Amino acid sequence: MRIPDVTMKKLLVRSGVATEEQVNALMEEGSRSKRSLQDVAIQNEIFDDKTLAKAFSEYAQIPYVELVSNDIPFDILNKIPERIARQYNAVLFRVDPDGTNHLAMDDPDDVQAVNFLEKEIGTNTKIYIAPHSNILSMLELYRGDVSQELEEVIDIQRADETENETVAEQDIAEDSPIAQTINLLLESAIRSHASDVHIEPREGFVQIRYRIDGVLKEVNRLPHNVQMALISRIKILSNLKIDERRVPQDGRFKIKVGGKQYALRVSSLPVSDGEKIVMRILDESNQAVSLESLGYWGQPLKSIMNALTEANGMILITGPTGSGKSTSLFSILTILNTPTVNISTVEDPVEYKIPGVNQTQTNDKAGMTFANGLRSLLRQDPNIIMIGEIRDSETADLGVQAALTGHLVFTTLHTNDAATCLPRLLDMGIEPFLIASTVRVVVGQRLVRRIRHETRQSYKPTEAEAAMIVKMFNLRPGQDFSFIHELEKKAMSEGVGGDTPLGTDEHGIINLWRSDPNDNVDGALNGFRGRVGIYEVLSNSVAEQKLIVSNATSNQLRDQAISEGMLTMQIDGLVKALRGETTIEEVIRVTKELI
Numbered sequence: 001m002r003i004p005d006v007t008m009k010k011l012l013v014r015s016g017v018a019t020e021e022q023v024n025a026l027m028e029e030g031s032r033s034k035r036s037l038q039d040v041a042i043q044n045e046i047f048d049d050k051t052l053a054k055a056f057s058e059y060a061q062i063p064y065v066e067l068v069s070n071d072i073p074f075d076i077l078n079k080i081p082e083r084i085a086r087q088y089n090a091v092l093f094r095v096d097p098d099g100t101n102h103l104a105m106d107d108p109d110d111v112q113a114v115n116f117l118e119k120e121i122g123t124n125t126k127i128y129i130a131p132h133s134n135i136l137s138m139l140e141l142y143r144g145d146v147s148q149e150l151e152e153v154i155d156i157q158r159a160d161e162t163e164n165e166t167v168a169e170q171d172i173a174e175d176s177p178i179a180q181t182i183n184l185l186l187e188s189a190i191r192s193h194a195s196d197v198h199i200e201p202r203e204g205f206v207q208i209r210y211r212i213d214g215v216l217k218e219v220n221r222l223p224h225n226v227q228m229a230l231i232s233r234i235k236i237l238s239n240l241k242i243d244e245r246r247v248p249q250d251g252r253f254k255i256k257v258g259g260k261q262y263a264l265r266v267s268s269l270p271v272s273d274g275e276k277i278v279m280r281i282l283d284e285s286n287q288a289v290s291l292e293s294l295g296y297w298g299q300p301l302k303s304i305m306n307a308l309t310e311a312n313g314m315i316l317i318t319g320p321t322g323s324g325k326s327t328s329l330f331s332i333l334t335i336l337n338t339p340t341v342n343i344s345t346v347e348d349p350v351e352y353k354i355p356g357v358n359q360t361q362t363n364d365k366a367g368m369t370f371a372n373g374l375r376s377l378l379r380q381d382p383n384i385i386m387i388g389e390i391r392d393s394e395t396a397d398l399g400v401q402a403a404l405t406g407h408l409v410f411t412t413l414h415t416n417d418a419a420t421c422l423p424r425l426l427d428m429g430i431e432p433f434l435i436a437s438t439v440r441v442v443v444g445q446r447l448v449r450r451i452r453h454e455t456r457q458s459y460k461p462t463e464a465e466a467a468m469i470v471k472m473f474n475l476r477p478g479q480d481f482s483f484i485h486e487l488e489k490k491a492m493s494e495g496v497g498g499d500t501p502l503g504t505d506e507h508g509i510i511n512l513w514r515s516d517p518n519d520n521v522d523g524a525l526n527g528f529r530g531r532v533g534i535y536e537v538l539s540n541s542v543a544e545q546k547l548i549v550s551n552a553t554s555n556q557l558r559d560q561a562i563s564e565g566m567l568t569m570q571i572d573g574l575v576k577a578l579r580g581e582t583t584i585e586e587v588i589r590v591t592k593e594l595i
Helices: 005-015 020-033 037-043 049-060 082-088 111-121 132-143 146-159 177-191 224-237 298-308 325-336 370-377 393-404 418-427 432-438 463-472 481-493 542-549 554-563 569-578 584-594
Strands: 090-095 101-105 125-129 194-201 205-212 215-223 249-257 260-271 274-283 313-318 343-347 358-361 384-387 408-413 439-451 457-459 512-514 528-539
Touching: 005 020, 005 037, 005 049, 020 037, 037 049, 049 125, 049 132, 082 090, 082 111, 082 132, 090 111, 090 132, 101 111, 101 132, 111 125, 132 260, 146 177, 146 215, 177 194, 177 215, 177 224, 177 249, 177 260, 177 274, 194 224, 205 224, 215 224, 224 249, 224 260, 224 274, 298 313, 298 325, 298 439, 298 481, 298 528, 313 325, 313 393, 313 418, 325 343, 325 384, 325 408, 325 439, 343 370, 358 370, 370 384, 370 393, 384 393, 393 408, 393 432, 408 418, 418 432, 418 439, 418 528, 418 554, 432 439, 432 542, 439 569, 439 584, 481 569, 512 569, 528 554, 528 569, 528 584, 542 554, 569 584
Parallel strands: 101 125, 313 408, 313 439, 343 358, 343 384, 384 408
Antiparallel strands: 090 101, 194 205, 194 274, 205 215, 249 260, 260 274, 439 528, 457 512
16 A cells, blocks of 8 residues: 555554654655655554554544454455456455445555456445555465365376486476475465474385474375475575585575565485475564563563663573574563664574664674674674573673673573573583672573464363372472462463463362364364463572572572562463463473473
């Protein structure tokens, strides 16, 4: 949608996102760079396409709508041919019994487009405005069943049983069945909300698996004869050496699906039956979400927000690979990202692009290690530094020195829980008094799968199950069910679990939730869709500092933190299970090494 500068100025002032003086400054910027006020406002993140569509809806008195794919019948959608729908960014999403057509557009002011579409579907049409990204996502419905399309392409390749030791140019061309297979595999993975695609050669076939919400699921088996061409095509896309099959390689490429751009991080590894390929899918259009949306509440949220007000020091986030550490850092840095501070990062890889933040990618071959990158950053006058990961004593020492010299340092460390992180720094050669004086908080976290609220099932646990929960979750003296009940009420008041009824009373558990194993539609897997974090946040109090200086064990540090009010990951997970966000089994699955 193209909005004239005069109208755009009115929208900015009416919506309250900018004063008239700020709008005039934006118009001057647009005049200098020969860009429209709309482009400048979006570039400066004053509006995104959703808020812009809502603001224009109120101004022009055109109803606003956000479309949901499951609500649009395929026969209704097809009343407008795909070619025309894509040309005008328009989606017919409902037809009333009286024949009224409901048409969503991203530019309802385009009179020529409206007239043409009304000739296609009839003049009895009600026009709505929808966000541009929402329209593009709905246009993907014209593709129909991607899985069925993929099966048809694979069947063609199964019919050709010839084994190819060499790959011909036509086998991996843009319009080849192999290229089509890869495109469909990636499109299917993105629609399934997969984070990784695994392509694994086996003795008689090529196994395709997606990692969805942290769990691998086999989705297809390709004929063995396509293995070489498949891997060669992926290597071409990611700029890897096709003829090198003996050593691991890493690369990247980008694709667009549903109007969104995705970056794919590619890793190849020689295995006994050929080469294995893993592709990590990164949504480049992802916006940072609030800490509350990630699952922070109560004591963990309060402790982390207090730490963000510190002028200097070190904030550590711990957990295994795939526990959401980068996402937590992304949200935290976005909170701190203002024009008055200089934020610089050293990462491997740069997973999230943050406008206004100076992000540096490590490159070991070129000598750009975490330690060397950090040394260079310290000469760039940063206020806030983010180190992707502390992997060695040199990086740890530089990070601590940066925290001592007036910088706020964020970093990650691979330890099981928050308390274990501090002795780990000791193992890296950091002096106890330096750890005590620089570390502000340590966050331990895991990701659990989120139950679909629409299909979840409630049940009352037996006395034996309740006793097992007490044992499994290490409920300590003073942490009886009345304590858990008060925690759950606090979580409920902060919006955890929405309007889910309380699962406890003062005497015990009265209600728990389980997923529906038959729910595998709309991106769900066995009744789960998406993930939520469970956290523990250890604040470095005076008592903790004394323990660190005296070389206390992680158990002593943990016990002291709990006595000061720290909620463990297991307790946080138990509360979220009671609130219907996840299941008891999920929490045990991701924290069993801590039990």
